[in-house]
Amino acid sequence: MNREIEIRRVSRVEACCRPYDWAWPKQNRGFIEENWKRRTAGKPQMFNGRVLLLQDVVFEQDLCRNTYFEVDYADFVAWIDKGYPNPVIANGFAMGALRGSDGAYICAVMGSGTTNAGRVYFAAGTPDPSDVRPDGTVDLAASLTRELEEETGLQEGDYHVDDEWIIVQRWPTIALLRMVTLPVTAEEGAARIRANIARQHEPELQDVRIIRSADDIDPERMPLFLQSFFDWVFDQR
Template identity: 75%
Template sequence: MTSDILITRVSRVEAKSVPMKWEWAEANRTFIETNWKRRTADTPKMFNGRVLLLNDLKFEQGLCRTTYFETDYADFIAWIDSGYPDKSIANGFAMGALRGSDGAFICGVMSAHTANAGRIYFPAGTPDLADLRPDGTVDLAESLTRELIEETGLRDGEFHVDDEWIIVQRWPTIALLRMVTMPMTAEEGAALIRANIAKESEPELQDVRIVRSVDDIDAEMMPLFLQSFFEWVFTHT
């Protein structure tokens, strides 16, 4: 895999989880444990639950097929902190590209107690066991709406999720996006979200940012895949 950006539209995404022994994690237990102690010293509320990482991605006509496996969050964080040494693995997550009725996008600014403090991107989360169904499928559509609601405080009826998926690949980051539109302007949507997070004692978001054009891209705090998405979307829509 390369670090080149690839952006693909598809009508469907199919995801499944298949058991796999992650050899990199097994070979680096000491580093993983040390890294977790360091991380939790800085952010003690981090929880070492089970997450789903992506190890296969294929495209057919109008379809994206993805395969996941389970691992500890501590393994995942150690892999990130050591510079993604296992190039066969990716962080593949569903993400709602939240926007107002005026077409401007609304990104969240992550709170200080989170693993990505200060980073700016759409609400999202690495898939976990809550997204895993009894038949082994991974419900990425549900993951998308759950993370959106949890982080922004929005409710059903306050947004519409498009059927189409936009797959942004910058291996080892794979963002599976859907456009999510609010029935109000981005300014009104941002105000609503700010009011929602102000009611929470420990919100995941500390603020939101509105992105109306490429001029609003924050090259320092936005991940590269998101910068590429904005460059693409403002060119192609």
């Protein structure tokens, strides 16, 4: 698989969920169990639910077609912590590139009780079975808006979502982004999100961070795909 960064625009994303016999968790059950104990120590809000991983992604002109399968979250986390040992599997997730009316972006700072504590990126989450429709399709647009609401408190009527998708790919990470624009400045949006976080009983975020230019990229706390996205988007200005 290509591990170089690729960024492309597509007008449509189609996704489905199909059964897949992933052998790696069966072969590494001991490591997965010990890793989960380590990961959840002191983090009671973490639970081992089901999530969706990518088994295939195909680009056809302006279409991105994804095929997912279900796994335990503990298996997914162990696979990441082991250094992505199974190269045919990928982490593909929808993400809203949240920005204010002034063009500045608003990133989340993940809370101490989460898997990625202290990391900085747009509000997002791994798709899960609630995103799978009765016909087997995966509604990534719904996943995007659900995660925005759960983490920031913003609801669909609070912003505008572009139809276009921006795919940032560095296997085994594939971020499927849509521009999400608030009708207020980034400062006002950040203040509103902070107020929402303060009202949450167990917030996933500890704060938000405003990104105005490439100078605000944090190589220590931002994942590589997001650094690449910001380099790309600011180069176009």
